[in-house]
Amino acid sequence: MKTFLVVNPRSAGGQTGKRWAELSAQVGRAIGEFGHGFTEGAMDAARIARKAVQDGYECVVAVGGDGTINEVVNGFFLEGRAINPRAALGVIPRGTGGDFRRAFGWDLELDSALARLSSGETEPFDVGLIEYVNHEGKPEQRYFANIASFGVSAVVAHEVNKSSKALGGNLSFVWGTVKGLIKYSAPVVRFRADAGTQEPVSVTAVAVANGRYFGSGMCVAPGALTHDGLFNVTVWSGYGLNDFIFKSKGVYSGEHVTWKGTRQLQCRSFEAESEDGQEVLIEVDGEVPGRLPAKMTILPGAIRLKV
């Protein structure tokens, strides 16, 4: 498989760039010749990945964290369709959050990633598309690999992204969650799954999930599969700071699905808008690109994934 690596040199605290000579030699020994490009800033990974797919690379590998994976997935698409539906996404995880890789049980070891890249095995991979309103009030869309969410999760992601992540992935999210919950006032959101009826719900957070984890290890959608053609939606209502402090273990383990304030559903499309006029931020694979109203649509098996 002709392989191209999209490398975020700043990932893993800058170690990816600093240790590139060593890393690339190891990659070469495992998979033979490969192309590569370094990212320089926001959405650069999407541009580089898109060019690689257009140039006929059959496997494009994100070398970085969840943000890089998201951008690379965006690069597989042009004008609303996959450039090459047989092209495969590969991942060499180097991030701080690591929520994408957790759904597959992948660790941070380079050897494990190289074993996947050299195996030749791929599986269908569903991609999410979210249409939303950006911070300038303009309609925008973006593909996502893992989870799009709104409510307190987006407030937390916003807090975490503002911080330097100096506390480390997990602690940054715990601290961001505490700060987010203190200032959060639950909006009433009207949502519709597929062609169902619209319902107003008071929202702590809603996760529209392809993968299972967000917030640096919270198992928000334990039943989600990236190849079943469906979103698993988790709706959290009525939770506050006390719940997070006293019951947080259940959020990380997935046990929260049995709690009174958690509701789960499956669908192919999901629409939501603020009912009470509050601004409701959205989070897409860890970034906070805008706010509701939003519509998420699953694109079943739109590309392939190296496993």
Ligand SMILES: Nc1ncnc2c1ncn2[C@@H]1O[C@H](COP(=O)(O)OP(=O)(O)OP(=O)(O)O)[C@@H](O)[C@H]1O
């Ligand atoms: N050369 C660069 N210099 C600075 N920032 C960069 C560069 N290349 C990419 N970026 C930024 O890095 C972000 C992606 O980071 P990435 O996801 O790889 O690592 P992370 O944030 O440590 O991991 P995670 O998202 O898993 O927490 C993107 O928002 C992108 O704008």
